[in-house]
Amino acid sequence: MKKVFIVLGFITAILATILAVTPLSNLAIIPIIVAFLCGLMILFISKKQNTKTKTIQYIFLLVIISLALTIYKGVFNTTELGDTEQLEQRAEENLEDSKEILEDLEIDEDL
Amino acid sequence: MIIKSLLEKLKLMKNYFFAFMLVIGLQSFAQNKTIASGEKLVYTASYNMSGILTDIAQVKMETSEVKTSKSTLLRLKCTAATFKKWDNFFKIRDLYESYVNPKTLTPYLYKRDISEGGYYKFMQYKFSHKTNTVQSNRKKKRGDGTIWETNKTLKLSPSTKDLVTTLYSIRNMDIHKANPGDQQNLTVLFDNEETVISVRYVSKETISTNIGRKECYKLAISMLNGNVLKGSNSNLIWLTADQNKIPVYAKFKIPVGNGELKIDSASGLKY
Numbered sequence: 143m144k145k146v147f148i149v150l151g152f153i154t155a156i157l158a159t160i161l162a163v164t165p166l167s168n169l170a171i172i173p174i175i176v177a178f179l180c181g182l183m184i185l186f187i188s189k190k191q192n193t194k195t196k197t198i199q200y201i202f203l204l205v206i207i208s209l210a211l212t213i214y215k216g217v218f219n220t221t222e223l224g225d226t227e228q229l230e231q232r233a234e235e236n237l238e239d240s241k242e243i244l245e246d247l248e249i250d251e252d253l
Numbered sequence: 254m255i256i257k258s259l260l261e262k263l264k265l266m267k268n269y270f271f272a273f274m275l276v277i278g279l280q281s282f283a284q285n286k287t288i289a290s291g292e293k294l295v296y297t298a299s300y301n302m303s304g305i306l307t308d309i310a311q312v313k314m315e316t317s318e319v320k321t322s323k324s325t326l327l328r329l330k331c332t333a334a335t336f337k338k339w340d341n342f343f344k345i346r347d348l349y350e351s352y353v354n355p356k357t358l359t360p361y362l363y364k365r366d367i368s369e370g371g372y373y374k375f376m377q378y379k380f381s382h383k384t385n386t387v388q389s390n391r392k393k394k395r396g397d398g399t400i401w402e403t404n405k406t407l408k409l410s411p412s413t414k415d416l417v418t419t420l421y422s423i424r425n426m427d428i429h430k431a432n433p434g435d436q437q438n439l440t441v442l443f444d445n446e447e448t449v450i451s452v453r454y455v456s457k458e459t460i461s462t463n464i465g466r467k468e469c470y471k472l473a474i475s476m477l478n479g480n481v482l483k484g485s486n487s488n489l490i491w492l493t494a495d496q497n498k499i500p501v502y503a504k505f506k507i508p509v510g511n512g513e514l515k516i517d518s519a520s521g522l523k524y
Contacts, residue, residue, distance in 0.1 A: 165338045168307045221297070221308045224337040229346040233330065236350065236364055237319070240328075243379065244321045244352060247361055250382060 144187045148197050151180030155204035162208035167215040170208050177205050285358050287425045287498055289523035290318040290327055294499060297517055298333070302510035310335045310345060312514060314420075316521075319352060327355040329417050343370040351417035358422050363415035363442075378415055378442060385409050389445055405445060413440040413447055423452055423490075424498040428470045433457075438477070449477040460491060462501045462516055468494040469501060487511075496524040 155177035161170035373394040469491040487506035503514040
């Protein structure tokens with residue numbers, strides 16, 4: 143039982159950290175919650191069995207790191223548009239090219 | 254006697270059939286009452302997984318006038334660009350444009366110029382409505398950076414339109430005359446293949462958007478012979494229930510989670 147929680151806790155904690163680093167940081171919230179609950183369960187079980195488990199610390203550490211990153215990104219990241227210069231340039235080139243093509247095309251006003 | 258009257262009835266039916274086909278044919282050349290040049294619609298595309306939204310890209314839809322020596326055309330331009338935080342991860346800079354007749358929204362030239370995380374593709378369709386053909390030109394970037402070009406001539410049905418024009422023609426439909434449940438099929442040319450999509454009017458709904466609370470027509474879009482847009486009620490689009498019929502909100506289903514398109518601003522509208 144304990145082992146299951148340790149494995150699940152570790153997997154979700156690592157997943158949360160990975161997601162928190164990528165731009166998908168919003169989605170890290172779900173694994174953070176799962177990892178945190180697993181950590182609590184392990185803590186509860188080991189207290190009952192009177193054993194000490196080191197993994198709890200690691201899980202909580204990862205959870206804290208990813209939570210901090212997610213909150214930081216959520217607060218400071220604005221949805222800013224990257225450079226669109228290249229895109230605008232391509233649009234401009236395409237427009238010039240299209241004008242030339244359209245000159246040669248037969249255009250029926252009634253269609 | 255009976256055979257004669259039957260034959261006459263059949264003849265009458267044939268006439269009705271032709272009249273009916275003519276009406277359908279005329280419908281595809283319906284007059285443009287909705288789209289004016291100088292219109293600019295800005296959207297934010299986001300990805301939604303179990304209630305958590307992540308903004309991904311900005312989508313713009315613009316129209317402008319293009320003059321050639323013989324005529325004036327309407328340029329429908331759609332661009333998509335990912336937000337800065339995504340650019341190192343997966344950079345998208347897409348351009349879709351179509352040059353159409355401003356009166357009837359008949360396409361003459363379509364271009365798709367996409368760059369998605371290192372992948373580059375260019376597609377061009379030159380429509381010839383007299384012969385019902387399209388000259389397609391495709392350029393793709395190979396792994397070593399060289400360009401691979403293919404040219405083809407395709408035969409089309411007369412009402413086939415490109416993707417961008419189809420999006421705009423949905424706005425030009427007479428939705429106010431339709432009843433909930435009514436459906437219309439449109440043929441779209443995409444990746445050198447004709448695909449039939451069906452647009453169904455679901456209901457009227459009032460939703461709140463960034464440009465205010467709007468009464469909207471809710472339309473469901475599905476693909477009849479494709480795999481991209483599956484399900485009959487999972488790809489929805491909300492058009493304002495006024496004369497402008499601006500798309501204010503769209504929802505589409507993708508294998509993991511679903512995507513959303515929300516309007517940020519609208520300017521240069523006709524009404």
